[in-house]
Amino acid sequence: MPALVLLGAQWGDEGKGKATDLLGGSVDYVVRYQGGNNAGHTVVVGDQKYALHLLPSGILSPGCTPVIGNGVVVDPSVLLSELSGLNERGVDTSKLLISGNAHIITPYNVTVDKVTERFLGKRKIGTTGRGIGPTYADKINRVGIRVQDLYDESILTQKVEAALDIKNQVLTKLYNRRAIAVDQVVSELLTYADKLAPYVADTVLVLNKALEDDKVVLFEGGQGTLLDIDHGTYPFVTSSNPTAGGACTGSGVGPTKISRVIGILKAYTTRVGAGPFPTELFDEDGAALRRIGGERGVTTGRDRRCGWFDAVIARYATRVNGLTDFFLTKLDVLTGWEQIPVCVAYEIDGKRVEELPYSQTDFHHAKPVYENLPGWSEDISQAKTFADLPKNAQAYVKALEEMSGAPISAIGVGPGRDETIEINSFL
């Protein structure tokens, strides 16, 4: 039975929440495999709008078991408040499963994230300030705190001591901040233990058994391909692997089990935080995309940088993720432009380049080579089939598909669950 991966094909914020939620009704498990509460999904169900940061979108589908995999970093206070917020609105969250191996974002990781960014000044990454990078750094440095550590006070204390040993030196001597007390951190973390206990599980076993039992499992990526620590625009990236391989390491499900990899692709491009972005617009068109597309971060409230569609990036996403399909989102935002420029290649130091350069310097020099596609003015939000779209909108979708290297199997024409044109079924 299928295990599907659904991930962002650009710099995140492509509308993954909508796509996951759309499939949520037909899948048995929705799994987050990386990132933390730096992600932000907006899901519209009927007249209700939900903003999720850490929880998988499947939490809104009653038949679905949402899973936070081992590759995720969990801020317990954020998780608990997200859960109680949903409970207050009548959403049943009792099926949630959290991997005991997931790492915990401790209060000192949040502090370190913020002070480091401040210290970097104009060289800053523009992180979400949620402690994501420092928590993954602790994981790799083998001084991380895992969810399972909450259930052994002595181990927890030793681990917090080890983690704070060097950090306190850095905080006090380099950043001129106060040292963080071990017992304070430990007692705060222990307050979460009982509250999280009903959800903690061996999620690797659960998911593999589910697949053996022919259940449908959907892996939901946070952020996007170009924010991947290995394959993104390093160092302006997040500290985990949103790309398809991350679904395996972040969940404990082997690659032979993955049957489909769907890239969510916005009909134009956005990015938050610092870093290169060849098709970025600084003019009225960019402001219009931001205004019409509601391009403001769900998690941070920051305005997103906006630009035209970049086919070089889409092709790259197809390659590094082994994409089998695209889900094109927000096509409706482009309604009203007479001509829509699409970046088909880059010009780098006078040469035309068709593929994303591996060199950071080259990518910083990349200038978009545009092709203008004819726009449309008709309202497309009611379109239910591909044939309902105006001819020029159809041609825009077809052109993107041809340039991007994988079939576009669904098209978002509005924020609602039902404002989607399904071309090929995902299941």
Ligand code: IMP
């Ligand atoms: P961090 O993930 O908070 O460490 O931030 C690293 C970079 O990833 C920054 O440029 C953030 O703006 C960006 N980022 C993190 N999460 C998201 C997301 O969900 N959407 C878009 N950008 C993100």
